[in-house]
Amino acid sequence: MSQLKFIATTAFGLEATVKREIQKLGFENISSNDGMVCFSGDESTIPKANIHLRSSDRILLMIGQFKAFSFEELFEKTKSLNWSDWIPKNGNFIITGKSIKSQLYSVPDCQSIVEKAIIENLKKKYKINWFEKTGAKYKIQAAILKDTVTLTIDTTGDSLHKRGYRDSAVIAPLKETLAAALIELSFWKKDRIFLDPTCGSGTIPIEAALIAKNIAPGISRKFVSESWENIPLRFWKDTRCKAYSEIDINIKPEIFGSDIDPKAIEIAKHNAINAGVDDCIHFEIKPLKDISLKKDYGICICNPPYAERMGELIDVENLYKDMGRIFRKNKTWSFYTITSHEGFEKLYGQKADKKRKLFNGNVKTDYYQYYGTRPPKK
Numbered sequence: 001m002s003q004l005k006f007i008a009t010t011a012f013g014l015e016a017t018v019k020r021e022i023q024k025l026g027f028e029n030i031s032s033n034d035g036m037v038c039f040s041g042d043e044s045t046i047p048k049a050n051i052h053l054r055s056s057d058r059i060l061l062m063i064g065q066f067k068a069f070s071f072e073e074l075f076e077k078t079k080s081l082n083w084s085d086w087i088p089k090n091g092n093f094i095i096t097g098k099s100i101k102s103q104l105y106s107v108p109d110c111q112s113i114v115e116k117a118i119i120e121n122l123k124k125k126y127k128i129n130w131f132e133k134t135g136a137k138y139k140i141q142a143a144i145l146k147d148t149v150t151l152t153i154d155t156t157g158d159s160l161h162k163r164g165y166r167d168s169a170v171i172a173p174l175k176e177t178l179a180a181a182l183i184e185l186s187f188w189k190k191d192r193i194f195l196d197p198t199c200g201s202g203t204i205p206i207e208a209a210l211i212a213k214n215i216a217p218g219i220s221r222k223f224v225s226e227s228w229e230n231i232p233l234r235f236w237k238d239t240r241c242k243a244y245s246e247i248d249i250n251i252k253p254e255i256f257g258s259d260i261d262p263k264a265i266e267i268a269k270h271n272a273i274n275a276g277v278d279d280c281i282h283f284e285i286k287p288l289k290d291i292s293l294k295k296d297y298g299i300c301i302c303n304p305p306y307a308e309r310m311g312e313l314i315d316v317e318n319l320y321k322d323m324g325r326i327f328r329k330n331k332t333w334s335f336y337t338i339t340s341h342e343g344f345e346k347l348y349g350q351k352a353d354k355k356r357k358l359f360n361g362n363v364k365t366d367y368y369q370y371y372g373t374r375p376p377k378k
């Protein structure tokens, strides 16, 4: 097996969360930068990272990294890499590109030079002049940042947020990867009661249930690298079998999701069935103002309307006031919410213990965190 380098891409603000997940999976040489976490492993890392990572968007396999200030340099250095280690004779490869603060700024030109260099390399190796590209897909990215070129192949395909359980959603659903990250940032433990009172299509409670039952998020979906020749199929099979054997089928966490919209609850129930977690989430049609906290030491994580893509400003502000009225009253509860409304703390009636800048898609938001008292030690 070879020593390979990988990049797990992340939404801005989630690098530390993804880094923690990568550490837990036992990968090595971990470092993070804006929107990415680098780490190393071998061929079996590809199934393991894709199937298990909850908050990353995709896993890129790094083929090479070098400085380039001219097209000639880009061509020669790209050509010298071991492309045939990964791309077979019939490989269907395409090149994408981006360039930031670099002398080589024309992305279409860089893409075409990278493609020519790869073709030259493969021609020599396979002794053919024409590539039919009828085989497996290889999406190569040439990313140039401050004159450093990073050449990668995408191992994921459809982004990791596409777990496969959400075939319908309300307006403005949260990406599954961001929902998982919000839960990980709260350090929720599965023995504590969990509530999302504006649950929409159920993404946050479903991700909480997947975590509680230890269901790997990518266990039942496909990845583009599953059809690559040099990753033995048994690596995928073994990773999935182990992941299935690690599911905690006996756990009965107390997870609640509610929403004012009956249609949303119908969708959420359907998605929970798809995800195999309908046995541990209780969904209910309920306006937030009617929530009463019957037990102590719970955790509420929610993604309410921000009045940007959804909701009238006056209703949204009243909703935030209701949140403060309900959750400030019980000091044992921890409350977490994500919103782009800058007046949130004022409406809630209390300054957050911690605020973290996050991007929900293109929307700049804050993740407001109010810590409740810790439960007594058992």
Ligand SMILES: C[S@@+](CC[C@H](N)C(=O)[O-])C[C@H]1O[C@@H](n2cnc3c(N)ncnc32)[C@H](O)[C@@H]1O
Pocket (backbone or CB within 6 Å): 169, 170, 171, 172, 173, 174, 175, 197, 198, 199, 200, 201, 202, 203, 204, 258, 259, 260, 261, 264, 286, 287, 288, 289, 303, 304, 305, 306, 310, 319
């Ligand atoms: C941004 S969406 C939540 C999306 C959800 N996180 C998902 O992934 O599908 C906000 C949700 O808040 C609900 N909502 C709005 N006002 C509410 C209220 N007063 N009480 C309860 N739910 C409310 C809406 O019906 C909507 O489903």
